[in-house]
Amino acid sequence: MLLGGIHGDELTASAVVFKWLQQAQIPLARDFAWYVVPVLNPDGLLAAKPSRVNARGVDLNRNFPTPGWQEEAPRYWSKATASDPRRFPGKGPLSEPETRWLKAEIDRFKPNVIVSVHAPFGVLDFDGPAPVPERFGRLQFNRVGVYPGSLGNYSGLHRNIPVITIELPNAQAMPPAKEVDRIWVDMLTWITLNVHRPKEPATAPKAGTRVATGADKAANRN
Numbered sequence: 336m337l338l339g340g341i342h343g344d345e346l347t348a349s350a351v352v353f354k355w356l357q358q359a360q361i362p363l364a365r366d367f368a369w370y371v372v373p374v375l376n377p378d379g380l381l382a383a384k385p386s387r388v389n390a391r392g393v394d395l396n397r398n399f400p401t402p403g404w405q406e407e408a409p410r411y412w413s414k415a416t417a418s419d420p421r422r423f424p425g426k427g428p429l430s431e432p433e434t435r436w437l438k439a440e441i442d443r444f445k446p447n448v449i450v451s452v453h454a455p456f457g458v459l460d461f462d463g464p465a466p467v468p469e470r471f472g473r474l475q476f477n478r479v480g481v482y483p484g485s486l487g488n489y490s491g492l493h494r495n496i497p498v499i500t501i502e503l504p505n506a507q508a509m510p511p512a513k514e515v516d517r518i519w520v521d522m523l524t525w526i527t528l529n530v531h532r533p534k535e536p537a538t539a540p541k542a543g544t545r546v547a548t549g550a551d552k553a554a555n556r557n
């Protein structure tokens with residue numbers, strides 16, 4: 336599962352996901368079944384001034400239902416961020432339509448690995464049950480942090496679905512095309528070597544690519 340733009344002001348994150356989507360049929364990638372969400376926070380991305388938070392002022396990457404959310408997320412917000420409005424976790428876990436939708440899609444699609452693209456810290460982070468990836472392209476592993484309500488915390492640590500967090504170095508300027516390709520190939524190689532894939536049941540859909548947006552209600556489920 337490949338996700339971009341959970342923070343609407345990280346424009347390159349969505350753009351890179353669209354670039355990789357165009358390369359989903361290269362040999363390293365085409366054996367996987369992809370579920371691609373290039374823009375998880377469309378209201379933030381399409382706002383007159385793109386915003387990190389969604390239309391209701393919530394940081395979607397603090398709104399996932401990690402254990403203890405009710406105590407930890409508001410406390411972390413007030414103490415560690417000085418109630419930064421860009422990091423408001425919401426009034427409760429899964430209070431937002433985007434996070435409810437993504438959780439339902441994770442439950443349904445059951446990804447073996449989730450890739451979430453951000454900017455601008457220029458590093459690679461990882462949560463979950465697999466060896467830590469050291470380097471994709473120029474991005475090197477460096478822990479960004481584990482936050483109450485974040486997707487990496489929720490999926491990687493509590494649901495045992497590995498989460499690769501790609502932090503591009505700039506939220507507005509794209510990396511060189513060669514670097515975009517290199518990150519993609521390095522990541523696919525790491526997934527191939529390190530992520531356990533259960534044997535496909537007889538009824539599994541064949542490998543392919545499906546694209547959704549935050550507004551998509553997954554109409555073509557089968």
Ligand SMILES: [Zn+2]
Nearest residue numbers: 342345453454
């Ligand atoms: Zn971000």
